[in-house]
Amino acid sequence: MDRSDGLNRLVLVVEDSEVDREAIDRALSRSHPELTLEFLADGNTVLDRLRGGARPALMFLDLSMPGTDGYAVLSAVRADPDFASLTIIVLTSSTTSADIDRCYAAGADSYIYKPVNFALFRTVLQGAVDYWYSQPNH
Amino acid sequence: MHPNRDNRWPDRLHSLWRSAFAAVNTRQFADELYTGLLALPGVHGILGVRYTAAGAAQVTRWADAGGLRTGPAGLSDEVSGLPAAFPLGELAHRPVTDLPGIATRIAACGADGLLVTAFEVSDGGLGLLGLATAGPPDDAVLVALTQAKEVVDAAERRIGEQREMEDQQAVDALLAEASLRMDASLDIADTLRAVLRLVVPALADGAAIHIQRDGRMVPIAAAHVNAQREELLVKHLGHVTGDPVATDEPHPSGLPAEVGLDTMTTGVLRARGRDVGLLTFFDRRDSGRQNSTKFLRDLAGRAALAIDNATLYEQRRADVLSLQQHLLPAVLPTVPGLELAAGYNAADHTLEVGGDFYGVVDRPGGEVVALVGDVCGRGAQAAALTGLARHTLETVLAEGGSPRHALGMLNQKMLDNRISRFLTIATATLTAGEGVLELEALSAGHPPPLVVRRDGAVEEAGCTGRLLGVLADLRLRGWRDRLRPGDLVILFSDGLIEARDAAGGFFGDVELARSLRELRSLPLPSLVDGLISGSDRYHVNDDVAVLAIRYLGPPLFDQVLPAADVADAVTAALRDLNPALRAGQLLVTGPTRVTITGDSTWARLGLHPDPNGGSVWTDLTA
Structure with a gap:
């Protein structure tokens, strides 16, 4: 999907599970073959990567990771004014109100439930990407 | 040169057909297609465009000598006029002079014209495949492009079918998970x-979901893909009054533009002919989403059932608890010299009334009879027998009949009426003696009462007897004892001793006696709560009735005193009783009634500043 030329098609995915990284790669390659996906396997390197490389248009962030978890990454990224406008989509297997509120408070732009079924996962990711690329600043 | 010989087009075409039925996305297939077409003689560039139904x-x-690029800068604008230049379903060649938008790109790769086939794609869109050629294309190139378009058509159809199948799988999975969650919870x-x-x-x-409350649809939940706009959505949802209407087609949401949700589709949640709620999906304009209406209807149907079930459950549960309360005394009588407290735990896994009950009868002459019973089974029949039993026993006892007589009478009544259920019961009859309280305990197939001495020793009453409703002779063998001030009698139903801990151990085996020792100094309501909570270790999962009685001893001191005299009067009274009995600092601000009951080694000091209640007390031991 090439919505308009010159769009930033780089998407950063921070996900510790290899299985989930593969699923995200497979899902987004099918629904959005135009995207360039870059994966980080833990939260520790996110800030360095954001400061040192090409700026992604979107960042998918797994909430539950060993070491620096998604909440910590979210807080750290939002604490840097340079990344205040970076769209961050939290991926999680929780649908509890407390977790959602905590993520919103920490600065998540979207809270996305990570289903087990691959077809549903692809649809969820597609819905999120379609939405954010339809917004004027993407 | 002939492409079919020199550039192995037939081989490439054969490979393309295979790929067309294996590709999962167009990018994978495009690599092979564009490489193959670029190898045709006279072809210097390949153009592929997919337009939306709206023409974007x-x-x-x-692809050219520099490789294949998806979405190269500027190409979207360059191809905006091409659909008008190339008629659908035809193969047409145009010189670059006729294609000003893309002329520069074509010329840059060494070509001077564009051969294009335009075809329909899924979702009402348009596909366009073009070869940038130097000079007019020969027949072989025309044939090759026609063949390539057929392969693209097939691949497009297959990928479309695959996506449709996966979309359906996603919807099915979502419906399954939503149903599972709704079936598993009553919240x-x-x-x-x-x-x-x-x-x-x-x-x-x-x-968003609205639920019917007090005649109007009240929003209870909302979600927005954009966190920043979720609050706005909640703010603008509002209540819905009047008859809700389901909509099969998206229509304007009426929400402010800042919410970013332009259209909505609504399903009415209807269960057993009643509208119980609304389920609404919102989308931004041009979201491209389709076919969510059927899913919305399916989900609305299941949500309606879940809401209806939960509502019915809550109603039934409230009815059960209300009925249960009516089978128990509203308040326990106030008996001088006794502290009384009772508690009831209704099993939380059932919607039926339990058969456990308790009662206290203050008989003429100062005698008190406490009882705890347990009717076999649950439900309406058990409730009816519970009511009959408690009121029969209390009536006979209040009129002066002995507990033994009352149990015998109830037993006979049950046998005469051929009541198929049985019940067990324990009674404790308390009669004032000289500085002590005489206790007679009876048990008709029920756990015997426990006596907790003020030093912490726990004794089980040695009474036995048959349960009621089975045989005419109850064979009641009573047990007598004396209570000293500070001693407790605990009556309970078997749900208490059958409570289990995580390892499967019973509360009644060891821990009940230990808990009673630890809790014995607490106010009786707290002691009863502690028992019913299984001392926070044993899971009390059944109906349980607990009745606790503490003997406070005979009155030793009872005077209304000015605040300034209270401390001295208490000190003097306790010194006379036993110099080892000492009260701490007493804080009173006005005239206060001071009471002391007990004996020389255990006493309860009560301060009652307010004649209408509001007293405080402390137990003193020597």
Whole structure:
């Protein structure tokens, strides 16, 4: 999907599970073959990567990771004014109100439930990407 | 040169057909297609465009000697006029002079014209495949492009079918998970909130649920793919009054533009002919989402059932608890010299009334009879027998009949009426003696009462007897003892001793006696609560009735005193009783009634500043 030329098609995915990284790669390659996906396997390197490389248009962030978890990454990224406008989509297997509120408070732009079924996962990711690329600043 | 010989087009075409039935996305297939077409003689560039139904370039690809690029800068604008230049379903060649938008790109790769085939693609869009050629294309190139278009058509159809199947799988999975959640929980509001999180953004940009409350639809949950706009959505949802209407087609949402959700589709949640709620999906304009209406209707149907079930459950549960309360005394009598407290735990896994009951009868002459009973089974029949039993026993006892007589009479009544259920019961009859309380305990198939001495020793009453409703002769063998001030009698039903801990151990085996020792100094309501909570270790999962009685001893001191005299009077009274009995600092601010009951080694000091209640007390031991 090439919505308009010159769009930033780089998407950063921070996900510790290899299985989930593969699923995200497979899902987004099918629904959005135009995207360039870059994966980080833990939260520790996110800030360095954001400061040192090409700026992604979107960042998918797994909430539950060993070491620096998604909440910590979210807080750290939002604490840097340079990344205040970076769209961050939290991926999680929780649908509890407390977790959602905590993520919103920490600065998540979207809270996305990570289903087990691959077809549903692809649809969820597609819905999120379609939405954010339809917004004027993407 | 003939492409079919020199560039192995037949081989490439054969390979393309195979790929067309294996590709999972167009990018994978495009690599092979564009490489093959670029190898045709006289072909210097390949153009691929996918337009939306609205005519916008959705995907653009360009391949030339520099390689294949998806969405190269500027190409979307360059191809905006091409659909008008190339008629659908035809193969047409145009010189670059006729294609000013893309002329520069074509010329840059060494070509001077564009051969194009335009065809329909899924979702009402348009596909366009073009070869940038130097000079007019020969027949072989025309044939090759026609063949390539047939392969693209087939691949497009197959990928489309695959996506359609996967979309259906996604919808089925979502419906299955939502149904599972709704079936597994009776906290319907929380469950529906979670279900909305499954729906957004898979099938909608936003979603909301209203539930019928007091004649209007009240929003209880909302979700928006954009966190910053979720609060706005909640703010503007509002209540819905009047008859809700389901909509099969998206229509304007009426929400302010700042919410970013332009259209909505609504399903009415209807169960047993009643509208119990609304489920609404919202989308931004041009979201491109389709076919969510059937899913919305399916989900609405299941949500309605879940709401209806939860509502019925709550109603039934409230009815059961209300009936249960009516089978128990509203308040225990106030008996001088006794502290009384009772507690009841209704099993939380059932919607039927339990048969446990308790009561205290203050008989003429100062005698008190306490009882705890347990009717076999649950439900309406058990409740009826519970009511009959408690009121029969209390009536006979209040009129002066002995507990033994009352139990015998109830037993005979049950046998005469051929009541198929049985019941067990324990009684404790308390009669004032010289500085002590005479206790007679009876048990008709029931756990005997426990006596907790003020030093912590726990004794089980040695009474036995047959349960009521089975045989005419109850064979009641009573047990007598004396209570000293500070001693306790505990009556309870078997649900208490059968409570289990995580390892499967029974509360009644060891821990009950230990808990009673530890809790014996607490006010009786706290002691009863502690027992019913299984001392926070044993899971009390059944109906349980507990009745606790503490003997406070005979009155030793009872005077209304000015605040300034209270401390001295208490000190003097206690010194006379036993110099080892000492009260701490006494804080009173006005005239206070001071009471002391007990004996020389255990006493209860009561301060009653307010004649209408509001007293405080402390137990003193020597």
